[in-house]
Amino acid sequence: MGKKSEVIEREEVVIRFSGDSGDGMQLTGTLFSDTAALFGNDLSTFPDYPAEIRAPQGTVGGVSGFQVHLGHSEINTPGDFSDVLVAMNPAAIKANAKWIKPGGTVIYDEGNFTEKNIEKAGYEKDPIVEEKLDGYNIIAAPISFMVKEALKDFGLDPKSVLRTKNMFALGMIYWLFDRKLDYTEEYFEKKFRNKPGMAEANKIALRAGYYYAETIEALSPVYKILPAQIAKGTYRNICGNTAAAWGFMAAAEKAGLKLFIGSYPITPATGILEELAARKDLGVISFQAEDEIAGICTALGASFAGNLAVTSTSGPGMALKSEAIGLAVMAELPLVIVNVQRGGPSTGLPTKTEQADLMQALYGRNGECPVVVIAASTPSDCFHFAFESARIALEHMTPVVFLSDSYLANGTEPWRIPKMKDLPKISPPFADRKEIPFLPYKRDEETLARSWAVPGIPGLEHRIGGLEKTVKGTVSYDPENHELMVKLRAEKVERVVNEISDLVVHGADSGDILVVGWGGSYGYLITAVRELQAAGHKVSLVNFNYINPLPKNVKDVFRRFKKIVVCELNMGQFADYLRIKHQEFTYEQINKVQGLPFTINDIKDKCIKMLENK
């Protein structure tokens, strides 16, 4: 579509789309990342949006952003600093100025930089000057004006016309990165199948942006990011919530069971319930309960009745579910409790990410109440660890807490699609009629799991419940029996260690610093550690997915490093947990509690300081 000006090949680039929460930035970012993925780039995305659906227009509090990091090589994070910022209003500059790479490109909608909006964003006159961005590649594009012009004879109302601004901006970005428009155009044709006018309007705006960028040639250099060198296979983009939902469905299929989800909507976990509610084609039973407690209780009832049962929530909902988790521990029924962590305590930062519910997952219940705790580390591996959580719950007859977080839930990345035949079969310990008289708490010698006698089988009628029981299922207040049962339940969870994978050391298996992470901060940690390694530092990384029980080789890995640095988005919960479980080591900490992921520089700078002080 025309001659390009100067073209620069880049290994990777970070683009941030930013505007009012009504400006459609999430859609713009998603369409761009899908197009990049189809082109073959590796990528990672991070949506960052306010809790209010429509916060006051034009204010910094109302800014919604979507960051895409794409590259020719492996990409593990959405990136710290953006090469290109698309700012739909002055507030978007305010919110993102310090996250633009020095000399980066800023494209902004001139038409929206009115006196009033500039003032609302907290500037006096000129945001570019006031942020000292004047040396940057600044493109003031008359986006609002241009879409009005492009669509003036189209018969749309002014509001709908202005809604296509984001597509104009996207068109400019497509030009800048030499990407084709066809995927986005097809998207509009499908989305507005019954409103061809709207599809056409968006396509016109998209193309207008593309041609505008070509015409002004201000957008030089044009970036070129070649497809990434990634493993052969079939890929798709997936976010953590969808991946988790699919992991549970895959587990149900492998176990030959129906999947039941009992949940109450809560940010940022709702996507899991929504995805499963849509999957009636695969027979998923979704129960939107009246509250968080009913969410887990309906799931537990479904588990009693023989389904693979899941409940999904975030921290505050987790608090409400804790009594029922205790019941699941006592009844020894399979159940997966998903906690998509967000900033806490209380309502906290509902749309922001944090890893501060670890202790809650491990210990947040009355009594001696151990559960298996598993954490996912990337958006796509939510599939694998959701599957694993379900497998362990079913085969070991125990509740499993599956920890994700807001960053994983909403972030996307390309994912090599697995084949169902390559996933392990799941074999729950179903009771059969040979076991008459059925003893509800008789255990498998190896796993200590009890048998699962599903209602409907003649002769296996039995009673379970929250009161302490004997092996026979009789209520018992006997002191020795209680202690025995407490120990058996704990031992059952401990023995899960026999089927979880060992810790993998990224880098040399000895050195000066072992960076220790868990769950969702993996992407930042691995990027930082690789950069440190490339600079010649003796730094390696382990990232935990199995939290309870911990993998067997922890001690063996830890003892080979001079310093162990635990990095997490909380005040040090995993470090404290390791201090309980592996007291022989000294742990240093890097913590951040801002509702945001780490930045790579955070980790690198702090590690380098520690290396200097060694």
Next chain:
Amino acid sequence: MAEILVNKYTPKDFKSDQEVRWCPGCGDHAVLSSVQRALAELSIPKEKFAFISGIGCSSRFPYYMDTYGFHSIHGRASAIASGVKTANPELSVWQITGDGDALAIGGNHFIHVIRRNIDINIILFNNEIYGLTKGQYSPTSTKGLVTKTSPFGTVEEPFSVGELVIGARGKFFARTVDTNVALSTQIYIEAAKHKGTSVIEVLQNCVIFNDGIHDTIADKEVRDDRTLILKHGQPMIFGKGNDKGLILDGLKLKVVKLGENGITEKNLLVHDALEYNPGIQYMLANMMYPEYPVALGVIRAVPWPTYERSVHEQIEGIQKTAKIKCMDDLLMSGSVWEVE
């Protein structure tokens, strides 16, 4: 639920090997016995029954039944039973609960199971007191009742169970007295046959902490004159010697004496439990002595689609025309691309 004809059971077949630990003289014993009688009559295979309870004296019930049972946590039995029935609609699911368990801590789940009309039979033991914690007032305690936590009398208005059930758009409500085994058995059978949430309020006596609370109406000497046993299609007649009845006087119910002012059986209201409009049933459920007799029997039983059937029908309907038949189909659906 598939009603397969099976060998007749006897009530004894439903007795578990557990020792019944309720206080001697507790009304719960009679409820247990009535339920076991009803189940024996139902022609449902024993392994299809699941009894789910919360916390409270009555919630020990599942241990005494030789069926599948789950004694859960306080207030949550409605939610757990909802999960059981939705997961497997073939089961006959019974919830055992009390006035504290269902109406205080479990109030939210109670109204929502009713609103959804999940086919669960809820037996609510109403003794107007907290027994297991030894004598505190409950959400059904009469205003002014002196208890350990209301030493000067409660200042709260009580719930009326029937009013709450109808307010939650309930389709089945019945009331019985613990000691009336014949009536109770009949009601449990009707509740089991009704498709949808059935709530049966049992006026149950706590012999230790609220003894005789229902005697005013349930005592043998007075019960004929102070209770009205409703039967669908029958005139509303009560009293020793069937000498009293109910008529509609303007917008209110009124007790009349047969033979007085020319009133005969023909003037009496005829009970219609199947009527969707709950107007009369609502007034019947709320009748209180001494102005009225207390209504017993099946007060409301309206046929209505059940939640779990709708859930499964929706799934089956979608599956018929769905393109995605298994996980591999889903994994490969939408935007995917090959990397060579």
